[in-house]
Amino acid sequence: MPKTVGLESSIEAESALELASRAPNTMLIDGDWSGGTNSNWFDVIDPADGSKIASVVNGTQDDGLRAVAAAASAAEGWKAKSPRQRSDILMRCFHLMTERAEFLARLITAENGKALPDARGEVSYAAEFFRWYAEESPRDFSELAIAPSGANRIVVQHQPIGVAVLITPWNFPAAMATRKIAPALAAGCTCILKPAAETPLTALAIGAIMLEAGVPAGVVNIVTTTSAGEVVNAMLHDPRVRKLSFTGSTGVGKILLKEAADQVISSSMELGGNAPFIVFDDADLESAVAGAMVAKMRNGGEACTAANRFYVQRGIYDAFVQRLTDEMSALKVGRGLDAGIQLGPLITPAAVAKVERLVLDAVNRGAKIVTGGTKIAGPGYFYPPTVLSEVVPGSDILNEEIFGPVAAIIPFETQEEVIALANNTEYGLVSYIYSADHKRAFFVAGEIESGMVGVNRGIVSDAAAPFGGMKQSGLGREGGRHGMLEYVEMKYIAASW
Structure with missing residues (x-):
């Protein structure tokens, strides 16, 4: 499977089927394009006419756990990179995504159906998360203060929370992916992205761009599946997973919160609106x-x-x-x-x-x-x-x-x-x-x-503002510096000197 996408100059004349053929259609696990453990596939449909435009690997619970293992294996190496090194890679993601913007926009339209002006706007917005968090990564939000009693110093450090499972919807297949991946990587976390089965091609194309930008193997993994409940449940019950970020319906969010509770996994939820x-x-x-x-x-x-x-x-x-x-x-x-x-x-x-x-x-x-x-x-x-x-x-x-x-x-x-x-x-x-x-x-x-x-x-x-809701519209925030804080643990150290 090619590791580059969107380089050809003929994209304006290409049909939905031709656009889809130039995106990866297998999972990305540990830096390799994986055919999965069951050799099953599912179809991607063009909403404009109901026709099949691609077949994508249908991942299983075992595939999800392989992705968790890859993310866990890559975690220490990614965490050890300096904030500037992570920043440079994210900035390359921004530039590559911007260069391939027209292909990505047309790919989004091919599998999602939205009008091209909307798709172009989404790609621009999605790329901005890479740039924003490239700039945010080197900023140190640690704290140092004197305790009110004067007896000791209060040191607060931010550390990567760990392996993150990211679940995105079909309506913004590029922006919802980068809005989660970029802050996770900026904070030093590795991740597994589970995109919506209706629009997996955009996520896989972005995965290819991230590999090309220098994201190390295992840092970003992408599992495509129509058995989302089973696959996500298996990942959330793996003790190596420490973060869940979900965008979708309030009903599904409630189910995931219950599943995340078994391992006391930190959860961010961007749910329904009215x-x-x-x-x-x-x-x-x-x-x-x-x-x-x-x-x-x-x-x-x-x-x-x-x-x-x-x-x-x-x-x-x-x-x-x-x-x-x-x-x-x-x-x-x-x-x-x-x-x-x-x-x-x-x-x-x-x-x-x-x-x-x-x-x-x-x-x-x-x-x-x-x-x-x-x-x-x-x-x-x-x-x-x-x-x-x-x-x-x-x-x-x-x-x-x-x-x-x-x-x-x-x-x-x-x-x-x-x-x-x-x-x-x-x-x-x-x-x-x-x-x-x-x-x-x-x-x-x-x-x-x-x-x-x-x-x-x-x-x-x-990208620079905190996105999120009150009541049953969700928990936590995405975007801005607040979005990066969702992927860190705050460690307090009481020190005397």
């Missing part, structure tokens, strides 16, 4: 609609940060609905690899069925379809940009992540009312607020129960 998007009467309408389009339609709505519930104050409600409808209905839908496409397919037929169910429930309860609202005939897993107005409280679409291109809009009257509505959920990942009154915007931001808030912005993600 983001409110609040527009006050005094908001700049053009800016609010532009922000709504980003917050709702980034990645076609298949994002945990996607605006799920639009709360718009009555004075601006009708104008906002009309302007958002104009923008949504103008989007060009089609195969993500085609020129000019702004919205690709959803990831699976099940994803389309869920969106259909949520829209039908909302309409049956009294919501009005302003645009869209009817599944697009195949091939492919398409659903049109949809706006629902006058959505009734209690509708399923207000309580579940839509994960699709549907904007559910609800009117509100007062500030107190909308704060209560926004907080009426078990989730608390991100919120969005639009108002010309900054005092009000920041007051409401402080009152809303979410780990992140966008004030007059439709996007919050940044």
Whole structure:
């Protein structure tokens, strides 16, 4: 299997099948491309037409444990490297990923379906984690203080936590991988990445780039499998594993937390969201609609940060609905690899069925379809940009992540009312607020129960910022210096001299 990807100059003319053929399709274990222990394979499907574009090795529990052994064997050597040595390797990963950006973007679109502009944005964002943590690695956050009694010094050292299991979803196959791998390596940890079975090719391509950049054998291992529960369970019950980082649904996160408890494994969880998007009467309408389009339609709505519930104050409600409808209905839908496409397919037929169910429930309860609202005939897993107005409280679409291109809009009257509505959920990942009154915007931001808030912005993600949620949206943070601290143990030494 080749150790380099994305060097050819013909990628703009290549089909999804041709792009997929240039990515590795076997697991990466201990620096080698492994065929696995059972010689079984699973198919990768192009959501744009339902066709098979690749077959990938289907890993087993034994493969997962081989990856743990490789990571454990490489741990001391990687930990012993100086922060600058780790930094240099991560920076090479950044430069190589940037050089191969167009190939990676098209590969993401081939297996995920998202429109190319979205995929290009993801690759840029994903590469930035390598650069940020390359810069963060040499920084020493150790502490030295005198005890309040004056009897001794307090020394706090940061040490790598150990072997980390990283589990990523299908919606951002590049960014979710680098957001976990980069801080783990910067902190001195080795890892096993288990990417989503729907989108394994991007992770494997990034693995090839990391090998090319000089990441030593065993430091990063990639196990692909459709038996995620069994394989991850085996790894989490290996005493050599000391860290779990998971991005995915709250339901699966709860299961993993229970499994991690058996070995008391440190766990970071980035789970589900139900983001409110609040527009006050005094908001700049053009800016609010532009922000709504980003917050709702980034990645076609298949994002945990996607605006799920639009709360718009009555004075601006009708104008906002009309302007958002104009923008949504103008989007060009089609195969993500085609020129000019702004919205690709959803990831699976099940994803389309869920969106259909949520829209039908909302309409049956009294919501009005302003645009869209009817599944697009195949091939492919398409659903049109949809706006629902006058959505009734209690509708399923207000309580579940839509994960699709549907904007559910609800009117509100007062500030107190909308704060209560926004907080009426078990989730608390991100919120969005639009108002010309900054005092009000920041007051409401402080009152809303979410780990992140966008004030007059439709996007919050940044490699330099702590990403994460409150309540059942997760534990811990990714990004910024906080993301690297998730992969260290703090050792306190009481010393006298």
